[in-house]
Amino acid sequence: MDIRLQEKLDALPTDPGVYLMKDRRGQIIYVGKAVNLRNRVRSYFTRTGDTRVFVSLLDSLLGDIETVLVHNEKEALLLENELIKKHKPRFNVLLKDDKQFISLRLDRTQTYPRLEVVRKYEKDGARYFGPYSSAGAIRETLRLINRFFRLRTCTDHVLANRTRPCLLFQIGRCPGPCVYPVPPEDYRKSVDEVAMFLEGKATELIEGLRLRMKRASAELKFEEAARVRDQLLAIERSLERQKVATSDFKDQDVFAFHREGDRILFYVLHVRQGRLNGGQAFPFGNQEFPDEELLASFVNLYYDQGGFVPEEVLLPLEPGDGTDGLEALLAERKGEKVRVMVPRRGEKHDLVLMAAKNAEQSFIERRRTKDETDAVLSRLQSKLGLRNFPRRMECFDISHFQSSAIVASQVAVTDGEADKSRYRRYKIKTLEIQDDFASMYEIISRRLKRGLEEGDLPDLLVIDGGKGQLGSAHAAMKDLGVEGVDVVGLAKSRDQEVFDRDAERAQSPERIFVLGRKDPVVLTQNSAEMFMLTRMRDEAHRFAITFQAQTLRKSRVRSALEDIPGVGEVRRKLLLKHFGSLKRVSDATIEQLAEAVGPAMAERVHAGLHGHPDEDSEDPIREASLDDATEPLSEKSQGGSPPDAA
Template sequence: MTDAPPTGYACIQAYLKTLDGSPGVYRMLDEKQAVLYVGKARNLKARVSSYSRPSPQHSPRIARMISETRSMMFLTTKTETEALLLEQNLIKQLKPRYNVLLRDDKSFPNILVTGDHAYPMIRKHRGAKTTKGSYYGPFASAGAVNRTLNQLQKVFLLRNCTDAVFDGRTRPCLLYQIKRCSGPCVGHISEADYRQSVKDAEDFLQGRTTKVQSTLAAEMSKASEAMEFERAAALRDRIRALTHVQGTQGINPQGVTEADVIALHMDGGQACVQVFFIRANQNWGNRDYYPRTGSGAGAAEVLAAFIGQFYDNKEPPRQLLLSDELEEQDLMEDALAQKAGRRVQILVPQRGEKKDLVAGALRNARESLARKMSETATQGRLLDGLAEAFGLESRPERIEVYDNSHIQGSDAVGAMIVAGADGFLKSQYRKFNIKGDDLTPGDDFGMMKEVLTRRFKRLLKEDPDREKGMWPDLLLIDGGAGQVSAVRSIMTEMGIEDIEMVGVAKGVDRDAGKEEFYRTGQRPFALRHNDPVLYFVQRMRDEAHRFAIGTHRAKRAKSMSKNPLDEIAGVGATRKRALLAHFGSAKAVGRAGLEDLKAVDGINAGLAQKVYDHFHGQ
């Protein structure tokens, strides 16, 4: 009979003789080899030793973590800064139960002023900065960017159309008519004057608003003296628009040029982190986050983990203004400076304008968390009511709702929305381009079968043990007994028979409020007209329908704007225009003979052959 492997303190003690004083990262694993916790250490042996015996300094959270530990893994690094960066990467990748984890970590949009055209365009940009030009940001949300772009259009009259649209215009668009663009596409403004407008816009984005206003005022005075009253009036309108922009931006700090203001509020084991973006002395929006607190971490640990993970894929600003002190502030500064390639200063301001900024962010964090907790409590009651109404064994923590959208089978898409204790989880929504070539147009069951098969095959591959929280507890299906039976058979084919499902069908009059609900092996039933659970189900079904229709419209718009000429290598915007101008349409280009194609200006014999071969399947 073999001895059972050591657990808890004894397990950890067994690793001490293999460790030295190197910096590095350690992982604690449970009996299934799932990662419980990832930590970093300046001295691995000393840090692991602190877990090897009971201590009054261990919180209940740490004591539980130690008791569940069955093995450990270690990675040594050259420096503690390198260990910190590796620790945050592993936490985001592995999502250990006892670590603080930042959720909903999306990238932020920027404003891009392109640099590869005589008349630069200004537009929203998200993702890698591969396009040539100047980037300004980050902004807290797409809404904040759109508001700023709208203001810039009013004041500086810059174009936002693509280069292809710009090159193909023969008369100005509606934006010119409503005084949101200066019409560079048709020569209504010289290249030099347009470049000056671009420079003024960039000065504004860099915070030099006083200089922009004085420049515009001088130009207006000069135009008035030259009796160019129409130009003077246009400049006056731009100055008024700029003044309005400055008056509606909210708090624009005078003494803070570039900083992120980060404030943490905790209550009842939950946390809210509020982030304000200050760039060029302007408030570019704010956003709240609700990190998972790792079963009871303290404020300093939550804030440090948030900052480390938040800037894992973002460039940190020159200053961070925090509501709480960090335990290893110098180490965090070194790690952020290494990412940014320059100094990053972390401050907990005690007075003045910076203190006021942090106080404002902290107030927002407190109010946001109170709202979140109230909404979560309400949502919890709805989920409990849902479990009772549908006879479920327990409250569903994750509900998935599916819908399809198409027009007579064309541009078909499937959509999945997710709801849970935190309401609609939009980051978990998924869309499915229907790929089945053998489907009959309009075959909703065939589409649903493809969507569910793809969804659950992926789950079976990526999370077979159902430990990552991505498996649903309940499926809501649009339809009656036939649809529920069909979905049940699909799931049975994949060996999944333990997920609850409910069919939602409109009543005989197809009226909202008269829905009937179907479960396998039970008679259909309805809820009373004013039941909150009924409204909750209607909201989920309507949200799935909205998401499916929006996805379908986007796909259809893309397919409608697609031109067969775009698929031919070597046919750029200029040659495409030449072909369309010569033949009138892409369809006519496809019917043209080889000699006709060679006759088009700018189309040589080789390219004509390539175009001909493309349309004739060669």
């Protein structure tokens, strides 16, 4: 070990704090917390029989250790969390922000509350239910609630401004509080029933519904009785599927993990009011630190994502420095006492075992999927003659609308799965007219320049287009001196058509252009390798077309209002915020406009929008859309393309 590093280890304090391990280039590779910094850090160098890769390479990998002292373990947890999110060390578990937790929010302070799908918990007086394990699970719950409990689904803005009832009212799934005087006390009963249903209070809810059904039948209100009967049957079936997990009816999160080498998968089982409410899996790779450290770090990050904090948190083993600091931190976030437990027997221990079994099963399924993905990528590398194993791929596409609104997109795939954190959208900066080849050169140059600066280049670039687009991308790589990155072009054949008799239409087989090959490579059209490439290209199309339409709408809105004298950025934003859309601004009377910008400016806005319409247009402020084209979209526009600001 380096003498300087040994001296630093000898001088470590025994106080609580956070330690940052750096490699020989000064890059932070791990952030950890400890109640006793000296004991924790020195333990990495005194372990015997430890075969983990990181520990065995620690002497050659480690360049420096920094420490930050705090007053107690709770402060250490908070600081560790912030430093992990800031530096994203390679050996820490990292959770992606705001993409994991889907919950339902019910604000009972409103006169006519509605259920909202949210990803963050806030201390705003509303009730939160969840989290739900997937969008599918929450859609199924909402479908049942909307059908049988009849709460409104419209936004507060629509509720306040609608003048005619919507379709949901027509089919009997909403009482129509937007236009009809629905008694708040009647609506409140439905809200209370929804809360009981989401809390799993089966007995109280079912008894109330049976009583209401009998009362409606006795009063000869047979249609209402039949509706309540159907509601009762649906709720009973739903509640039967919810397994009772504990007899104390508490809210609990149960953590477990399964580990093989440097790959670890954490599983969180959600128990609400004593009933299983689903679970979530969180896989990680390149994790070499001890189980108890990774578990404590994961739990800390998990609840920092805005997730609901339950009454009890059950763990499979004791965190590195005990549970006291974690309990204090979670209690502060929840606003009331939280127990962090490591159960050894009984119902709670059974829950931990159940979570561990789910963790193992999820790990096995992901390992099998990863092995299959690696096999597909290996075949792709072989058939295209790539130098690199294409673990990280990026696809680029150019799109325009009638030679204007030229945009480009970058979508990314890592290990066969979409990596949306690496999606980018581009506006072409160097061209005023359509030129797909020059546009591709610009976009690839901008991407590679950023990659060289950040040390972040993919294994394979996939260009949507033929030899011309591929040549432009290759020219950009040569001009920047980029080596070691493969590049191919993906295009449909124009010469050969395969007739699909069932669909009665012509399909063009995909061709892959590879540098140094005269003829394109034609993979089997239904092969997994071809599917992976075309799926990535289609995602690029979708992403670009979305950005292109958004750009067109914004430019249309901006030009319609900017052409009016006296309407600047502030008044334009004020009008759009007040009315919600350009069409509503156009439909507003002078009196309504005056409420937002005053009488004099209202007359000017009204005259500007309606006083001098285009002779060739029935509606001078109709928002631009792709349907406005007077001729077929170009081949590139039909393919679509995606954008993400760069």
